[in-house]
Amino acid sequence: MATTPSPEPLDNRHRLPTLGEVLFRRTLPPVDLFSFYIYMRDQQRSVDYLDFWLDVTQHMSLCRHYVRELRRSNLIETPELEKAGSKRSSAVLDNMEQAGPSTEKQTPEQRVSAFLRTDSGSRHSHQNSQGSGQSMDRPRPSFMGTSVTNSPHNDSTPSGANASTSPGHTVARSDLKASAVKILYTYLLPGSEREIILPQGILNEITTHIEQNGRDDPEVFDAAKDYVFQAMERDAFPGFLKAKALGNIVPPSGMARLVAGLICMFGAFWTAFVLIFLDYPRSTRCFVIIPFAIGVYALLVQQYTVEPITAIPGYSEYTFMTFSRIREPFIRRLLIKRALMVLLWTVLVVAALSCLFIFVPGKRL
Numbered sequence: 001m002a003t004t005p006s007p008e009p010l011d012n013r014h015r016l017p018t019l020g021e022v023l024f025r026r027t028l029p030p031v032d033l034f035s036f037y038i039y040m041r042d043q044q045r046s047v048d049y050l051d052f053w054l055d056v057t058q059h060m061s062l063c064r065h066y067v068r069e070l071r072r073s074n075l076i077e078t079p080e081l082e083k084a085g086s087k088r089s090s091a092v093l094d095n096m097e098q099a100g101p102s103t104e105k106q107t108p109e110q111r112v113s114a115f116l117r118t119d120s121g122s123r124h125s126h127q128n129s130q131g132s133g134q135s136m137d138r139p140r141p142s143f144m145g146t147s148v149t150n151s152p153h154n155d156s157t158p159s160g161a162n163a164s165t166s167p168g169h170t171v172a173r174s175d176l177k178a179s180a181v182k183i184l185y186t187y188l189l190p191g192s193e194r195e196i197i198l199p200q201g202i203l204n205e206i207t208t209h210i211e212q213n214g215r216d217d218p219e220v221f222d223a224a225k226d227y228v229f230q231a232m233e234r235d236a237f238p239g240f241l242k243a244k245a246l247g248n249i250v251p252p253s254g255m256a257r258l259v260a261g262l263i264c265m266f267g268a269f270w271t272a273f274v275l276i277f278l279d280y281p282r283s284t285r286c287f288v289i290i291p292f293a294i295g296v297y298a299l300l301v302q303q304y305t306v307e308p309i310t311a312i313p314g315y316s317e318y319t320f321m322t323f324s325r326i327r328e329p330f331i332r333r334l335l336i337k338r339a340l341m342v343l344l345w346t347v348l349v350v351a352a353l354s355c356l357f358i359f360v361p362g363k364r365l
Helices: 019-023 031-041 047-077 085-097 108-130 160-165 173-188 200-212 220-243 251-277 282-305 331-361
Strands: 316-319 322-325
Touching: 019 220, 031 047, 031 220, 031 316, 047 173, 047 220, 108 200, 160 251, 173 200, 173 282, 251 282, 251 331, 282 331
Parallel strands: none
Antiparallel strands: 316 322
């Protein structure tokens, strides 16, 4: 299972980022999560896979919030624990978090899942021991009613989870169930609204856990989440790095430059031959430098996907004619080097073509 990468200072990362760093927001534009989302939507045409991964991550955040809230609730409802000292309270919290089958090497996600699988029975026993008419599963404001968005502009936790941290906003167990069912019916079932392709074995296992076993813990989606992560890492992420780390224009801009470059080169060659065969003086033929420069520059920009006019000042194109500042230090240095290379090649090629058509002897036909 993909884990959160260790944060690394931006100035010390003299390399291209990994997919994990992008997904867990350890990078800056133009290789940030928002850029990857746009790339998956506009160029890869498979944004549903990224949305699935983000929704499963948000489901994990929702489960963590539910467990933390339930732990706080148990401490508040048993004030005698506070009198026993912080050591005892801490031990109770650890026992709650690791309820159910566990090992010493369990990850936080596995502990949350283990706790959620045993939560229903433990809450029932706790209510019986209370002897009161109050229920810990009393009606609460629904988390799923809160606006939750997949936009990578947001924090790593759902917007509803952020709102739920304040008093008066709680997460019910039914909200976890609704979240799991929503993911199943949105992405996984055949014919669903945004169906993604998964191995049949993984799909059957998830469907059985949710619909028959009633599970809603994060481990239900582990196999599918890992499969989607590996698919994006293998099929989409290399193209994303090529487009955003090695270039700063989008395909529509590249196509526009290709068309403009071809037109300018046709005009430059046509003008150069006309001036030669009409025996114009070399001082007049010097003007062919202008169309040659524009044409060669446009074609090299399209070939290298680097626009020096915007790359050197530190800007990259998100969508057609929409620019944002390059904030990743290593990427900015890399793009500046490539931009200077484009300018160098432009000067060399234009100089060669211009000398050829300026100094060749003219002959009037």
